[in-house]
Amino acid sequence: MRFLSFALGVSALLGQSAWADAQDWLLRLQAAEQQTGFHGAFVYERNGSFSSHEIWRHVASNSVQERMLQLDGPAHETLRTNGRLTCMNGSLVSPLIEERWSVRNLDTRQLNQWYEMRVAGNSRVAGRAAVVLALIPRDQHRYGFELHLDRETALPLKSLLLNEKGQPLERFQYVEFQEGASLAMVQPSQQCEPVEVRDSRQLSEKSWRSDWLPAGFVLNQIVEQRASAEAAPVAWLMYGDGLARFSIFLEPLGDAQIADVRSQLGPTATVSRRLSTANGDLMVTVVGEIPVGTAERIALSMRSESGNSSQ
Incomplete structure (x- = not known):
C-alpha cells in the first residue's frame, strides 16, 4: 500500500515536471517570435499539395518585418509589418501558409485545460538540434500539435497538425534556417504592390x-x-x-x-x-x-x- 502511494506520488511529480518543461518552451517560443530575427527556407504540405518558400524576418525596436517568397508554382511575394500585410505580388495561395506559426498570447495554464502538454523527445531539423513538444487535445473539438523547437532560439523548425488518429493534416518544416536577418533582406521587390487596408x-x-x-x-x-x-x-x-x-x-x-x-x-x-x-x-x-x-x-x-x- 505504501509502495502504491509512493508510486502515485512519483507519477504526479513527473506529470507536473513534464507540464512545467512544456510550459517553459511555449513561453520561450512566444518571446522568440517578437525578439528573434532569422532567415531560411521551408516546405509546406497540406492535403497532398506541396510548396516551398523562402523567408526573412527582421526585428527592431517596436517593429517586426517579415518577407516571404514562394519558390515554386505561381510567383508570390508578401511583406508583413507587425503581422499586417503591407504589400504583395500574386494571389494569397493559402492564408495558413502566410500565418504559419504566428505569435499568440499563450496562457499556458489555460491551455493545460484543453491540451495535455509534454516534452516528447529530441530531434534534428535543418541541421539544428530541436526539442519535440506534444500538445494533445483533451476533447474532439480541436487538433493536436507536434512542435520541433530550435534548442538555441526556441523558434519552430517543424510543426505538424494532427487529427484524432495522430495522422498529419498539415506539415511545416524548415530545410534551411539561420538566426539573424538584415533590414536589406526584408526590402520588397518592385513587383510587390502596396495592399489597400479595407475600412x-x-x-x-x-x-x-x-x-x-x-x-x-x-x-x-x-x-x-x-x-x-x-x-x-x-x-x-x-x-x-x-x-x-x-x-x-x-x-x-x-x-x-x-x-x-x-x-x-x-x-x-x-x-x-x-x-x-x-x-x-x-x-x-x-x-x-x-x-x-x-x-x-x-x-x-x-x-x-x-x-x-x-x-
Whole structure:
C-alpha cells in the first residue's frame, strides 16, 4: 500500500515536471517570435499539395518585418509589418501558409485545460538540434500539435497538425534556417504592390452570439468590413483557444440564392448556411483549424442580437 502511494506520488511529480518543461518552451517560443530575427527556407504540405518558400524576418525596436517568397508554382511575394500585410505580388495561395506559426498570447495554464502538454523527445531539423513538444487535445473539438523547437532560439523548425488518429493534416518544416536577418533582406521587390487596408469598424460583442462554442474558445475580435464602398458590410468574428483559431463571417444575402456548404481541406473546415433574421437573410460561414463537425455545430448556433433568427 505504501509502495502504491509512493508510486502515485512519483507519477504526479513527473506529470507536473513534464507540464512545467512544456510550459517553459511555449513561453520561450512566444518571446522568440517578437525578439528573434532569422532567415531560411521551408516546405509546406497540406492535403497532398506541396510548396516551398523562402523567408526573412527582421526585428527592431517596436517593429517586426517579415518577407516571404514562394519558390515554386505561381510567383508570390508578401511583406508583413507587425503581422499586417503591407504589400504583395500574386494571389494569397493559402492564408495558413502566410500565418504559419504566428505569435499568440499563450496562457499556458489555460491551455493545460484543453491540451495535455509534454516534452516528447529530441530531434534534428535543418541541421539544428530541436526539442519535440506534444500538445494533445483533451476533447474532439480541436487538433493536436507536434512542435520541433530550435534548442538555441526556441523558434519552430517543424510543426505538424494532427487529427484524432495522430495522422498529419498539415506539415511545416524548415530545410534551411539561420538566426539573424538584415533590414536589406526584408526590402520588397518592385513587383510587390502596396495592399489597400479595407475600412473596418469595431462591433459590440453583443451584436452576435453563439448558443454553443467549444470549451476554451473565446472571442478575440469582432469587426465589420466592406470589400468596396458599394458592397454590403460583412461581420467578422475571430475566436481562439490560444493555439487553434476559427473565424465566423456573416454576410447579407439580399435576394441571392445559396446552397449550404460543408467541406474539409486538410486541417481547414468550411461550413456555410443561410440564417434568417428580422433584418433579412444572411450567409453564415465558419472557417478554421477545427473538425468539420465542430464548425457545423458553431454555424448552426449563431444568433442575431435580437435573438430573432430561424434555421
